[in-house]
Amino acid sequence: MSRFLLLTDQPDFEKVVQLAIRGSLPGNLQRIPAAAVQLAPQELLARSLGEPTDVLMFGPDVSRTAALDLATAMDLLHPDISVVLTAPADSELIMSAMRAGIRDIAEPGSEPEQLRLLLERNCLTTESRRRKSGEGNIERRRGRVIAVMSPKGGVGKTTVATNLAVGLSKFAPMGVVILDLDLQFGDVASALNLEPEHTITDAVFGAAAQDSMVLKAYLSVGESGVYALCGPKNPADADLISAEQVAILVSQLAAEFQYVVLDTAPGLGEHLLAALEMATDAVWVCGMDVPSIRGMNNGLVVLRELQLVPEGRHVVLNFADRRAGLSVQDVELSIGLPIDAVIPVSRSVSLSTNKGVPLLAEKSRGPAWRNLDKFARRFDPASKDALRKSAHRREVLQ
Template sequence: MSLLATLLGDAPAPADAARGAGPRLLAYVADAASAALLNSAAPSLLPCEVRTGDILSAVRDLARQRSPDLLLVDLSGVADPLAAMEALAGVCDPSVRVIAVGDSNDIGLYRDLRRIGVTDYLFKPLSRDLLEGALRAAGAGAAADEAPGRLGKLVAVVGARGGVGTTTVAVHLGYWLADGARGRTALVDLDLQNGTVALALNLRPEPALREAVEAPDRVDDVFMERAMVAASDRLSVLAAEEPVEDVIDIAPTAALSVLNRLQARHNYVVVDAGRAQGGAARAALEAASIVVLVGDASVAGLRDLVRLRAAIARRSGGGRLVTVLNRRGAPGELPAADLMRTLGEPPEHALPYRPVPLAVAAGVGEPVFRHCRRFREAMERLGADVAGQPAAQDGLFRRWVRR
């Protein structure tokens, strides 16, 4: 399934109150006649705003602002409409319904757009009847909250044991998906008392995550938006710092309710599941489309990596398992030949041991890849793999094995 099929198309939009500010319909058309028709026909059906521009204008604007419930974009004159749709998918909420208009009367283009999830394609010059019909159909679908929607990709990051850098991987993966893949990303720390995701980014978490998981029936999209802290224009963090003396037991169903709500509003939801020892973390692993298993090449780390990999394979809900060897080059690690003999195959990714840049980054609350080129390159490969994008083929571990 293509990226667009995952991120666009037949998905319900949250209620208007949950959307906050912004039009119900946002339209981009390149010609005056289409703009005039939209301004005449659309307001009687739903609140709207019409802007002059094409799909590339929409990509530029939506990279900086909230997505509407319904989006109409103009493909006229665009050399590669499908590539433009791919770019749009990277900046839109997964729940957005998209109508395309254009000057190409090509049945192949129509079929391609429908296949990737575009609600409708209208050929110019636009007729009032066809336009109103498309808007009614898309608007009715957007209002149907009970209809099943397309959700953003859920990625669970789990450590084979403590100290292998699970949070480091989760934080940097979230940053890359937001910055490199240009997707709206939520980063969730399921350790409500001792988690360090917010700390790693020099953020103070809002005191709302506990309420969200203890009373999920009282949570709506407005509540979730206020509970999250922005780390960048595309990356938001949901974390907590609850008293260590409290007993907190997150019900798996409550955790999944929160994660599903986040998936409806984000392209990616990255969960720091720690060592997956609680029911909520295990539920996240089973629900995830990708599980990133982090370990190192120490004797104990390798033992636990093998055990947890087998356990995840038995319990997984069908998600893909990606193994990451962290802290490659650290003192006391096993030789590559021994690691290969134990694992049976190389891990998909390896991240270099760089204690000085890590310490510098931790001190200022920044991603370490701003201070270390090799770590950045390794994270780019991992992030591209998770996002389903092409990346450099020659990974760090494979170069290490060949030495």
């Protein structure tokens, strides 16, 4: 029986995978020589005995180019099967793997326990994909949906959203998608230097709305390693897209990704309200000026009335400047909420927008970089900051 198909010629590696599976995961492991990577998907699967294959794993000795080619073909013909590569993950490999539809990358020296978690996760993905394809369109929510918002424009929503997506992808490679819900004037594409072939308009009309596999083919992959679904090329499309379509889209993405970051338009439009129904977290971006703080207060009141305040709540104070005439504490007192991240006004941020490379994708480690990075790590379930989520520490301006 072969729920797990492993391509390798290394008996030692097979042993580790065997240990990972035995006694903890149902189904058996079948090893096939590494050279089988040259076969077409159908020929390879024809060699699998017994149960249908859930996970196809390439050992560390399998030719990488051939593995990527086979994964691409597999993704088209059998998108339900999870394909796992074993290789040291560098950013270039992660990008190619994402494009080939590979679900996970295992480190070559992994312990059986690490592999067990990885294989278990991939079995669950396969199961849920099979269930969904049999079941129709609206999926159960799985991933964390983080809406980045503010009543005002120009306060740094897109900056925070794109950097958050890049920051999250550092601990969840291939697990992050950013969706541009600024349907008229969205600039996620420009912030990530993308020229998307497909946009949200394609995703909500036609086949993708019925099928998450098709939807995935409509996503763009940024150099910084995040998936993106960009805003319409024509601002007039915004009127054609309904709140309900946005809600379905967000739940489709949340069923496929660990993190869905929503960049939004200023204000509390119907698209944002629909998306908030699905959101697990709200990130409020606030400038260090009185109109921005007032706007945020009003926005919070409205959302509380509508009972649309997501469970996770985070406040980012952007454009922070000692000379603004307000302190961080003044802002906290005024909005009645603690501030979780303070991003100083910085030339490095505006330069990064103009280059189309989010600051966190760069090496420069100035104060804005550090605080954005720390903010993204709040969402890492393994990080200490995430565990301490209720204990807001006072942020200071550096």
